[in-house]
Amino acid sequence: MREFLIAPSLLSADFARLADEVRDVSAAGADWLHLDVMDNHYVPNLTVGPLVCSAIRPYTTMPFDVHLMTMPVDPLVAGFAEAGANSISFHPEASLHVHRTIELIKSHGVRAGLALNPSTPLAVLDHVMDLLDVVLVMSVNPGFGGQAFIGQTLDKLRLLRERVDTTMQRTGRPLLIEVDGGVNASNIARIAAAGADVFVAGSAVFGAPDRKQAIGRLHDELDTVAQSAGVAAL
Ligand code: DX5
Ligand code: ZN
Numbered sequence: 001m002r003e004f005l006i007a008p009s010l011l012s013a014d015f016a017r018l019a020d021e022v023r024d025v026s027a028a029g030a031d032w033l034h035l036d037v038m039d040n041h042y043v044p045n046l047t048v049g050p051l052v053c054s055a056i057r058p059y060t061t062m063p064f065d066v067h068l069m070t071m072p073v074d075p076l077v078a079g080f081a082e083a084g085a086n087s088i089s090f091h092p093e094a095s096l097h098v099h100r101t102i103e104l105i106k107s108h109g110v111r112a113g114l115a116l117n118p119s120t121p122l123a124v125l126d127h128v129m130d131l132l133d134v135v136l137v138m139s140v141n142p143g144f145g146g147q148a149f150i151g152q153t154l155d156k157l158r159l160l161r162e163r164v165d166t167t168m169q170r171t172g173r174p175l176l177i178e179v180d181g182g183v184n185a186s187n188i189a190r191i192a193a194a195g196a197d198v199f200v201a202g203s204a205v206f207g208a209p210d211r212k213q214a215i216g217r218l219h220d221e222l223d224t225v226a227q228s229a230g231v232a233a234l
Contacts, residue, residue: 089113140181149182161195
């Protein structure tokens with residue numbers, strides 16, 4: 001049974017009140033907290049490091065879903081693992097040795113994910129799919145919140161859904177499809193129907209005055225997909 005999870009992206013939170021913001025979305029029913037780490041090298045923006053991750057860790061029991069938009073990747077893995085990351089996703093273009101970086105993340109007891117940019121082909125998964133816990137499908141070009149969802153992501157998702165189902169049948173291990181960028185109440189049902197399990201929502205949640213209502217609306221949309229597809233929407 002597939003389950004649907006909502007992962008608000010911290011990038012759209014009020015950075016002057018991060019602890020309150022984390023508590024707010026946690027109480028509002030969010031499932032994961034998505035931490036966008038940007039280094040102003042791999043992407044043209046600069047955000048947070050392990051220090052902020054450990055600072056907000058005590059304020060929620062939600063899993064921390066760290067998205068590294070950094071190059072290189074390896075030097076940051078231990079710091080985020082020690083700071084309380086539950087999963088770390090990175091961009092294959094940002095690591096010279098993708099298999100080794102995945103193994104490094106897993107060696108810290110943290111779930112490993114690959115983040116695929118809109119132009120990155122599914123072929124990058126060919127020889128590491130069995131190692132992964134998450135495939136993070138970018139539906140915007142990385143670097144900023146509040147961008148529009150790139151429609152052709154839906155075709156990529158449908159192809160990926162087939163590959164993930166085949167992989168899970170072979171390995172018996174869970175493998176989640178997460179979509180990141182421009183997700184909101186008007187498109188989340190189509191994204192779920194195309195095969196996504198986890199939905200990053202930055203501006204759609206943190207940008208809303210009432211986060212509980214915003215997350216509730218996303219789940220209402222997901223319930224329509226769950227009922228028709230026979231999946232359990234959380
Ligand atoms: C973009 C980030 C996304 C972004 C999502 O590089 O990876 O997580 O913050 O924000 P929204 O949901 O507003 O597109
Ligand atoms: Zn992200």
